[in-house]
Amino acid sequence: xxxxxxxxxxxxxxxxxxxxxxxxxxxxxxxxxxxxxxxxxxxxxxxxxxxxxxxxxxxxxxxxxxxxxxxxxxxxxxxxxxxxxxxxxxxxxxxxxxxxxxxxxxxxxxxxxxxxxxxxxxxxxxxxxxxxxxxxxxxxxxxxxxxxxxxxxxxxxxxxxxxxxxxxxxxxxxxxxxxxxxxxxxxxxxxxxxxxxxxxxxxxxxxxxxxxxxxxxxxxxxxxxxxxxxxxxxxxxxxxxxxxxxxxxxxxx
Amino acid sequence: xxxxxxxxxxxxxxxxxxxxxxxxxxxxxxxxxxxxxxxxxxxxxxxxxxxxxxxxxxxxxxxxxxxxxxxxxxxxxxxxxxxxxxxxxxxxxxxxxxxxxxxxxxxxxxxxxxxxxxxxxxxxxxxxxxxxxxxxxxxxxxxxxxxxxxxxxxxxxxxxxxxxxxxxxxxxxxxxxxxxxxxxxxxxxxxxxxxxxxxxxxxxxxxxxxxxxxxxxxxxxxxxxxxxxxxxxxxxxxxxxxxxxxxxxxxxxxxxxxxxxxxxxxxxxxxxxxxxxxxxxxxxxxxxxxxxxxxxxxxxxxxxxxxxxxxxxxxxxxxxxxxxxxxxxxxxxxxxxxxxxxxxxxxxxxxxxxxxxxxxxxxxxxxxxx
Ligand SMILES: Nc1ncnc2c1ncn2[C@@H]1O[C@H](COP(=O)(O)OP(=O)(O)OP(=O)(O)O)[C@@H](O)[C@H]1O
Numbered sequence: 001x002x003x004x005x006x007x008x009x010x011x012x013x014x015x016x017x018x019x020x021x022x023x024x025x026x027x028x029x030x031x032x033x034x035x036x037x038x039x040x041x042x043x044x045x046x047x048x049x050x051x052x053x054x055x056x057x058x059x060x061x062x063x064x065x066x067x068x069x070x071x072x073x074x075x076x077x078x079x080x081x082x083x084x085x086x087x088x089x090x091x092x093x094x095x096x097x098x099x100x101x102x103x104x105x106x107x108x109x110x111x112x113x114x115x116x117x118x119x120x121x122x123x124x125x126x127x128x129x130x131x132x133x134x135x136x137x138x139x140x141x142x143x144x145x146x147x148x149x150x151x152x153x154x155x156x157x158x159x160x161x162x163x164x165x166x167x168x169x170x171x172x173x174x175x176x177x178x179x180x181x182x183x184x185x186x187x188x189x190x191x192x193x194x195x196x197x198x199x200x201x202x203x204x205x206x207x208x209x210x211x212x213x214x215x216x217x218x219x220x221x222x223x224x225x226x227x228x229x230x231x232x233x234x235x236x237x238x239x240x241x242x243x244x245x246x247x248x249x250x251x252x253x
Numbered sequence: 254x255x256x257x258x259x260x261x262x263x264x265x266x267x268x269x270x271x272x273x274x275x276x277x278x279x280x281x282x283x284x285x286x287x288x289x290x291x292x293x294x295x296x297x298x299x300x301x302x303x304x305x306x307x308x309x310x311x312x313x314x315x316x317x318x319x320x321x322x323x324x325x326x327x328x329x330x331x332x333x334x335x336x337x338x339x340x341x342x343x344x345x346x347x348x349x350x351x352x353x354x355x356x357x358x359x360x361x362x363x364x365x366x367x368x369x370x371x372x373x374x375x376x377x378x379x380x381x382x383x384x385x386x387x388x389x390x391x392x393x394x395x396x397x398x399x400x401x402x403x404x405x406x407x408x409x410x411x412x413x414x415x416x417x418x419x420x421x422x423x424x425x426x427x428x429x430x431x432x433x434x435x436x437x438x439x440x441x442x443x444x445x446x447x448x449x450x451x452x453x454x455x456x457x458x459x460x461x462x463x464x465x466x467x468x469x470x471x472x473x474x475x476x477x478x479x480x481x482x483x484x485x486x487x488x489x490x491x492x493x494x495x496x497x498x499x500x501x502x503x504x505x506x507x508x509x510x511x512x513x514x515x516x517x518x519x520x521x522x523x524x525x526x527x528x529x530x531x532x533x534x535x536x537x538x539x540x541x542x543x544x545x546x547x548x549x550x551x552x553x554x555x556x557x558x559x560x561x562x563x564x565x566x567x568x569x570x571x572x573x574x575x576x577x578x579x580x581x582x583x584x585x586x587x588x589x590x591x592x593x594x595x596x597x598x599x600x601x602x603x604x605x606x607x608x609x610x611x612x613x614x615x616x617x618x619x620x621x622x623x
Contacts, residue, residue: 036584040492199287225256225287225596232585233592237600240489 002055005075011055012048012075015039019250020081022046024072026090026114027173030054034089037231040239043246046079048072050092052169062171065091065117065179069098076106083253085246087111089231090203094181097211101187109249110192111242114228116203117181118210185214192218193245197226197233256348258288258595259338261364264295266356267444267465271573276353277310278574282587283351288595291345293338294323299358301326303338303345329371336373349598350375351591352571356440360571361387374602376594377551378570386547386568390438390470396565399546401539404564405429408438408470411463422455429473435459437466448474478558480566481526483540484576486590488550488597491541495582496533498526524582535563543568551597552576552590 002009013031021043025033031047031054038045049056051063051071059067072095076084084106088096093115100110192215196208205222212220221241226233231242260283262276263269276292283290292307296316302323306312312319324340331337336347350368352375354360362384368375378386385391393403407428409421425433435458437445445465447458462469480501484494500521526533540555543565547553554572558564569576575594577587585593 032584039583040490223596225592225599227284227287229589232589234596235492235585235589235593236487236490236597239492243490 005071008051008057010075012046015045016043018043020044020084022084022086024048024088024092024096026092058168062168062175064175065094065098068095073099082106083108085109085249089113090115098184100190101184103189107190110190113195113231114200114203118207119180120206182214185211188215191249194218194220195230196222197230198222198224199227202228255289257291257346258349258351259291259293259347260351260353261293262353264354264359265297265299266359268355269297272353272355273313275574279353280308283591284588331371336371349595352377355571374598376598378549382548383570386570388438392568396546401542402564404475405473406470408468411467422452425471432474434472434474435462436470437462438468438470439466475558475560478560481536481557481559482554484552484554484579485540485544486552488600491544493537493540494579495524496526496536497522497524497579539563539565550601552594
């Protein structure tokens with residue numbers, strides 16, 4: 001199903017019936033990324049392609065997570081949804097957290113899986129890498145026609161996500177990786193389930209612990225042998241934890 | 254800390270070679286950032302080996318040389334939470350066993366029982382459900398009891414056959430009529446299975462089946478049946494994979510077609526199956542019911558036959574290639590499937606540890622009042 005919000009066409013799919021659970025995928029994913037989970041639930045599930053991913057339009061210009069959040073919130077509210085749980089993985093979790101911080105009436109629970117948004121002190125190596133890149137960039141900027149060289153440099157020093165994104169999305173990624181939503185997390189009132197893999201190297205467990213400190217009504221569950229995709233790596237345990245959470249938050253509805 | 258995972262394969266089974274392939278696929282897919290992997294090969298005569306030579310499938314083209322170069326395991330011991338496996342030169346510490354064995358002495362509860370005795374977590378179904386699922390007759394009886402549709406069947410042991418085969422054939426003829434399927438009760442991969450059209454063929458097929466097992470079963474043939482499979486995984490949940498259809502080429506799907514034909518595996522698998530939603534939901538419902546009835550955990554594959562009705566035909570508690578292709582079609586990679594099996598094994602083990610197995614009272618020393 002395609003819906004227009006703020007002039008952007010957004011693609012979404014719904015499956016099943018019952019109470020509503022909304023899924024937001026991570027950077028570089030699409031609505032299929034969380035479908036393995038959605039298809040096992042006895043709820044009405046709504047899977048959304050975030051702008052710039054899957055079959056949704058590319059944003060017209062680079063946007064921040066806050067703009068993402070306002071687009072998605074508008075989309076949800078345009079569907080007349082009055083009770084739902086919001087689940088986000090990685091970047092999708094950050095968007096979900098921002099939406100939750102506005103405490104919309106319809107939000108009954110929040111699930112954040114391996115989500116970024118709190119800046120940690122970078123390890124010396126990572127700092128060095130960034131520093132070197134910035135220094136080199138300055139030097140190269142002096143010369144005209146340096147985009148190619150910059151691209152090479154980025155490939156050398158950038159993250160996997162960064163290497164794979166192009167144009168507007170690359171600029172968008174630049175914006176979103178530098179955001180810190182610590183203050184916003186304090187605003188969240190709804191019950192929140194945090195799921196992290198202990199072996200996550202993209203969004204380390206330390207971030208999850210920080211999330212758990214900052215969010216009022218949260219509970220953090222850590223999977224020993226999981227990395228950045230705990231919902232797939234520990235599928236059975238995750239579904240059990242998720243189903244327990246969903247039945248708890250929907251209990252009074 | 255990385256867990257040390259022993260991938261165990263081979264063993265005394267007619268599906269020995271298929272197990273080598275499954276293990277090889279696992280060794281290629283397992284996440285080595287998370288686990289240290291120790292391959293363990295059980296030879297056809299039951300001797301245990303380890304060593305990196307076991308990692309490459311090519312090496313198994315010459316099994317004798319593999320056995321020469323691999324390290325023979327001389328001694329096994331339990332220490333703290335680990336299983337210690339010792340060759341002449343080295344001791345390997347194992348945290349968990351990942352079972353990649355098929356059929357006898359691997360999928361039938363025996364290796365599972367060994368892991369239980371050694372008190373080490375292992376992947377897949379437990380002793381009871383492995384043993385039950387490995388016997389087609391017992392499986393069918395149990396499924397029937399749970400109102401899960403199975404193809405009509407009859408069975409006989411070797412002793413009974415020798416004394417009264419005429420009577421048995423007659424009763425099968427009356428019950429089902431030709432054609433029928435004759436199967437050993439305990440094998441997989443279509444080995445020893447024959448479709449028969451006459452009494453003579455029946456007798457030959459029975460003799461063949463008895464060369465593999467002491468108990469055989471006879472089934473009514475479901476003519477022009479379509480074949481569907483799906484995988485079921487879980488412990489705390491029952492999760493069903495995408496459904497596939499097997500497109501048959503010869504009169505029935507046998508060992509040669511499945512594993513040898515042109516070396517092209519899976520060429521005859523259609524995923525997802527081209528099937529209407531109602532039938533698909535019925536398959537999923539029966540798959541869950543079967544998993545539960547057999548008290549399974551881990552990851553199994555269930556095979557169905559379908560003409561105008563769905564029948565559960567067979568259950569594999571350690572499916573070939575761990576049925577990873579079915580999970581891939583469901584959005585779960587082979588690497589993540591292995592993570593899941595390990596996770597479930599640890600959950601099962603943890604729960605077992607929380608149960609009480611000994612009581613701190615010595616009955617023998619109790620004083621009995623007279
Ligand atoms: N009753 C039947 N009616 C029709 N076809 C049958 C019947 N029983 C078995 N077959 C055919 O024979 C094949 C093998 O039978 P079955 O699955 O029982 O054997 P198996 O060796 O345990 O299988 P697997 O190869 O799955 O381990 C089936 O896939 C099917 O094509």
